[in-house]
Amino acid sequence: MTLIDEVVNEVSTVMSQVQPNQIEQAEKLITKDKRIFILGAGRSGLMAKGFAMRLMHIGYTVFVIGETITPSVQKGDVLVSVSGSGKTGSVLELTEKAKQDGVEIIAVTSNGASPLGKLGDATIVVPGATKGGDGIQSIQLLSTLFDQSVHLTLDVLCLQLSRRDHVSNDSAKATHSNME
Template sequence: MNKIKTIMAEINEVMNLVDHEQLVSALPYLQKNKRIFVIGAGRSGFQAKGFAMRLMHIGYTDYVIGETITPSIQKGDTWVAISGSGTTKGIVADTEQAKKIGLQIVVLTSEINSPLAKLADTVIIVPGATKTGSGIKSVQLLSSLFDQTVHITLDTLTLMLAERDQTSNEAALNQHTNVE
């Protein structure tokens, strides 16, 4: 089979298993009057950064953990953690600290029984293959399938937020970098 068709079939299989109600359940935790902090390691970190950029485009105040301009977290903030396995030590430890401080925790993972998922106030399961072997099996290397499908899941969540908040594409474009 053509590799593109194989990869697209894998992506479709996973996306058909992402529970829309889990996305709906995450919406109340993501509000324009709250600060949102995102965290992920490796390629999950890239997905977290992409999500943070889209949140900014639709008018949210959000930060990426580990960046030099990120302020300290405070009770009442929202924490979005991404880890396919849900066992990435640094992500779990930082999320434990965020939970102790009193942040609301949103987790995206492929493992419902993972340490990270157990810390969450709401979990979105994205069952793409991870480097530890969890999730839907894939012909792709390491966690590529999780990374691809978590990106689509986060873009879907962003679209749901934009629609809820009545943020148009034009308004988002006005927040986009406009350097010539």
């Protein structure tokens, strides 16, 4: 078996354990009349930014926490917080603050019983290995398996949203950057 085969098998194992009903619960919270905010640190944050871009492509008003043009988060908004361990201080602290302010939370973590997982109005458990040792173990370094699987999981969520909202590939392409 090649390393490629091993990595694909690991991702497939994790994805087979992601619960479709958890993605559906998150889908219910994301609507076009709400602003969507995205939060994550490190590589998990990069996966979250990719999700933000896809949401923009399918017509959502979306902001990434920490960017200079991000407005204040308000009651009625949705915050998508990504942390493999569910304990990342910067992610957890801001998610707690948003929750206290009446923001709906979508938590994405490898551990649904983690502090972040418990904050979610919808929680998506992606049980890939993290640097803290949570989740399905991996031959890959640190949280690579979690990050790969989060990318796929959030792309599935975007696909569900685009189908629900009747957004075609051509419509999404029209919002893609033309400054390349």
